[in-house]
Amino acid sequence: MQTDNRLFDDFVKFMNGAAGTVAGMAREAEGATRERAREWIGGLDFVARDEFEAVKAMAVAARDENDALKARLAALEAQLAAKPARAPKAAS
Structure with a gap:
């Protein structure tokens, strides 16, 4: 209208x-x-989101590497414990 x-x-x-x-x-x-x-x-x-994610990814990688090293150390300690102890040589 x-x-x-x-x-x-x-x-x-x-x-x-x-x-x-x-x-x-x-x-x-x-x-x-x-x-x-x-x-x-x-x-x-x-911090920016992408920086946070990058640091988070590095922390996960470091944690994985740490776990792998712990397992390797445990295996080496088990091998060392399985070997008989050597007697020390007598000094002349």
């Missing part, structure tokens, strides 16, 4: 413009807030 009321049309245009302006201000405020948060968090001692 079309209206011939010019005042009402002007009011609707004004409100549409105001809504667009408020939406733009909200987007700008959100962007500024995000940027400030990034700056603040960037100053703290946080």
Whole structure:
């Protein structure tokens, strides 16, 4: 339904413009807030996710290597325990 009321049309245009302006201000405020948060968090001692994952992978590899060395040491100690002890040589 079309209206011939010019005042009402002007009011609707004004409100549409105001809504667009408020939406733009909200987007700008959100962007500024995000940027400030990034700056603040960037100053703290946080690590990036990829750096954390790399260190985590190295820790897993080190743990696996440690377990392998423990098993090797246990096998060598078992071999050493199975050998008869040698008598010390007498000094002349």
